[in-house]
Amino acid sequence: MFLYEGALAASRRNPLKLYRNNMPEVIFNGPDGRLEGRYHHVEDETAPIALILHPHPLYGGNMNNRLVYNLFQLFKARGFAVLRFNFRGVGRSQGEFDQGVGELSDAASALDWMQQIKPDAGACWIAGFSFGAWIGMQLLMRRPEVEGFISVSPPANMFDFSFLAPCPSSGLIIHGTDDDLVPEPDVRKLVDKLKSQKGIVIDYEKIAGASHFYENELDEVDGLVGRYVDGRRSEAEPVG
Numbered sequence: 001m002f003l004y005e006g007a008l009a010a011s012r013r014n015p016l017k018l019y020r021n022n023m024p025e026v027i028f029n030g031p032d033g034r035l036e037g038r039y040h041h042v043e044d045e046t047a048p049i050a051l052i053l054h055p056h057p058l059y060g061g062n063m064n065n066r067l068v069y070n071l072f073q074l075f076k077a078r079g080f081a082v083l084r085f086n087f088r089g090v091g092r093s094q095g096e097f098d099q100g101v102g103e104l105s106d107a108a109s110a111l112d113w114m115q116q117i118k119p120d121a122g123a124c125w126i127a128g129f130s131f132g133a134w135i136g137m138q139l140l141m142r143r144p145e146v147e148g149f150i151s152v153s154p155p156a157n158m159f160d161f162s163f164l165a166p167c168p169s170s171g172l173i174i175h176g177t178d179d180d181l182v183p184e185p186d187v188r189k190l191v192d193k194l195k196s197q198k199g200i201v202i203d204y205e206k207i208a209g210a211s212h213f214y215e216n217e218l219d220e221v222d223g224l225v226g227r228y229v230d231g232r233r234s235e236a237e238p239v240g
Contacts, residue, residue: 033094
């Protein structure tokens with residue numbers, strides 16, 4: 001059942017009680033009204049957090065996109081507290097599409113909401129698919145606490161990525177070689193630009209034969225993301 005008004009009022013009085021009951025459906029305040037999300041809570045106060053961002057709202061993108069859902073589950077399985085949500089005007093989220101400006105504010109509000117629940121999180125990650133990758137990479141520029149990112153099919157030919165100067169975090173970029181919406185060479189140019197920057201490492205994985213939507217390659221995307229997150233988390237663990 002969707003988060004009804006009584007539960008919403010209770011969550012405002014005592015949010016941790018509601019989320020510790022592991023209610024996955026949540027509503028939180030955004031800059032243009034309420035935003036609908038799905039949240040997986042972890043009791044460990046220092047558990048890492050991850051925010052998952054969906055594709056373009058005007059072309060059917062929403063938080064229940066299969067790839068977005070898989071990213072949510074991948075981080076959940078690795079001990080992260082995870083949130084995916086609908087941008088303004090999508091599903092039960094209030095507001096209207098705002099060309100990316102408002103959607104970036106939505107994402108910032110979502111991260112703020114998570115950090116209110118998990119103020120002592122040990123790490124912060126952002127993952128986005130297509131339009132969500134563009135929003136996610138803008139958000140990490142504004143939030144120095146973000147230590148890792150996953151960008152699947154970043155629309156480098158459609159949107160300006162020049163704000164990544166310099167990119168503040170290491171991350172993984174995944175793209176399909178047969179993407180007819182975002183040609184792979186455009187993403188390669190973005191990757192080469194990022195790789196020239198000092199202090200970060202950009203991993204770039206191409207999936208042979210994959211289109212923009214990975215109709216038959218979701219398992220391959222899952223494997224790449226899972227191994228990457230596992231490797232980064234292993235490097236971060238203290239020795240001894």
